[in-house]
Amino acid sequence: MATDNKKHKRWYKIIVVIVTLLVIYGALKIYIGPAPEASGLVDWQKYNDSLNLANKAFADKNPHQFTDIPRKLEKDSGVFRIAVLGDSFIWGDGLPYDSAWSHKLEQRIMAKYDNVEVMHWGRNGWQTKDEFEFYITEGRKYKPDLLILGFVDNDGDMGLFQHMDWDFRNNYWFLYKIWPALAEKVLFDAYVNSYSSWQERLYGAENMVLYTQLWHQFKDTLANDRLDYFIVQTPACLAHTCDKYYLQVQPMFDTLQLEYYNLIPVSQERLATYDDLDLRANPVNYHPGALMTNLFADEVLLYLEQTKRLPSSY
Numbered sequence: 001m002a003t004d005n006k007k008h009k010r011w012y013k014i015i016v017v018i019v020t021l022l023v024i025y026g027a028l029k030i031y032i033g034p035a036p037e038a039s040g041l042v043d044w045q046k047y048n049d050s051l052n053l054a055n056k057a058f059a060d061k062n063p064h065q066f067t068d069i070p071r072k073l074e075k076d077s078g079v080f081r082i083a084v085l086g087d088s089f090i091w092g093d094g095l096p097y098d099s100a101w102s103h104k105l106e107q108r109i110m111a112k113y114d115n116v117e118v119m120h121w122g123r124n125g126w127q128t129k130d131e132f133e134f135y136i137t138e139g140r141k142y143k144p145d146l147l148i149l150g151f152v153d154n155d156g157d158m159g160l161f162q163h164m165d166w167d168f169r170n171n172y173w174f175l176y177k178i179w180p181a182l183a184e185k186v187l188f189d190a191y192v193n194s195y196s197s198w199q200e201r202l203y204g205a206e207n208m209v210l211y212t213q214l215w216h217q218f219k220d221t222l223a224n225d226r227l228d229y230f231i232v233q234t235p236a237c238l239a240h241t242c243d244k245y246y247l248q249v250q251p252m253f254d255t256l257q258l259e260y261y262n263l264i265p266v267s268q269e270r271l272a273t274y275d276d277l278d279l280r281a282n283p284v285n286y287h288p289g290a291l292m293t294n295l296f297a298d299e300v301l302l303y304l305e306q307t308k309r310l311p312s313s314y
Contacts, residue, residue, distance in 0.1 A: 041184060042176055044284045045169045048094050051282075055097045064138065066090075067097035068120040073141050075117060080311060082109075083119045083139065085131050086150025089234055089288065090122025094281030099290060101234065102150075104297035113310055119144065127157040128211070132218045140225055146309055147222065147229040148300065151260070152236060153245035156202045158210045163198035164191045169284070203248050212252050219256055228309070231260035234296055236286055237276060238268050261303050267295055 059065045067090075075081045084090055084102035092100035106118035121139060123130070131149070139147075165171060168187045175183035201207060222229050231253065233246050243264045253260050271279060271291055281287040288296070304310050 041284055042169060042180060044282055048282055048285050049170070051094060051096060055092055058097055059091070064121070064123075064134070066120055066122060067092050067100065067103075071117075071119055071142060073143075075143065079115050079117050080146075081117045081119065081142065081144045082146045082148065083121055083142065083144040084148045084150065085135065085139065086122040086234075087126040087131075087152060087155065088122065088124040089150055089152055090120055091124050093124055094285030094287045095289070095293070099293060101288070101293040101296035101300070102148075104293055105300050108297055108301045109304075109310065113312075116310065122150070128155045128218070129158060129214055132214060132221075135218075136221060140227075144227065147227055149229060149231045151231050151233045151246075151249075153242075153249075154199060154202065156207060156211045156249070158202075158207050158214070160207055160210075161198050161201045164194035166191060166195075199245065203245055208252070212256070215252065215256055215258065219258060229259070230303075230307075231258060232296075232300055232303075233260060233262040233264065234288070235264045235267055235292075236288060238264070238271055238279065239276070240268075243268075261300070263296060263299055266299055267292065270295055 055067050056065075059067045062068055062070055084105070086102070090100055090102050091097070092103070097103065100120070100122075102118065102120045102122070106120075109116050109118060119142065121131075121134065126134075128151075135147075168191055169176065169184075172183060172187060175187070202211075235242055235246065246262060246264055250260070250262070274291060277283060279289055279292050281289045
């Protein structure tokens, strides 16, 4: 009799567990939504990865792994040489590399001006400190006549803090095989929270002291090289919350007397009618897409002309 009671209790516990799991499953299905949407994102991730692999194959032909043709150290006689120095916005993450804004700028300049050369110096994941290191070790050897420094709101990373790896769809691919919608919801939320906390710390006093010192050193180096330059603030999104960190860094630029051009106001004005998804490189990549890179190139060319940096003949 005692044995029968134990069996009944065991089966009762098993049934309770099964029912509980079914209830949780149903609740999560309602909360998370259907799986096909996440499955589509996985397909977009494959497309995004294929673009970046093609970009990398092209960049491997460049001695610095830039998405640019190899350049001679000595420029040709009579050529006005421009270098655009930045990060993944210049490399072209999530886009065909020639759709990145510096390449579009080159196309516009070449259509209007003779004897102007535009070099594209950018790597995925680069921060201002990486850009400065490249300039002092390699970039200055090319003796550009003008340096355009791209600024994105995460460029102030001085290596003090870490955040979750963005490549979570590939890192945790096995979870997407089990339940793609749940995996996308949990991992994306975890990434956003980790990244937001990390970025907030970049603009804290501890990091900003180091970042200000870096820009001071960068400015002195460019002055010693007698190189004309300016900074372009290129946004990744256009919501009014997106301009927070761009505005926070501007007093530092002003104090150091660094020339900068903030593209957020004109981007918000011209692209206000577009959905955020329309502005991305693709649905799984938050880098600027064609609409934004076109505007960046147009506005930087206009700024170059307004500041009389492009000679009509050189």
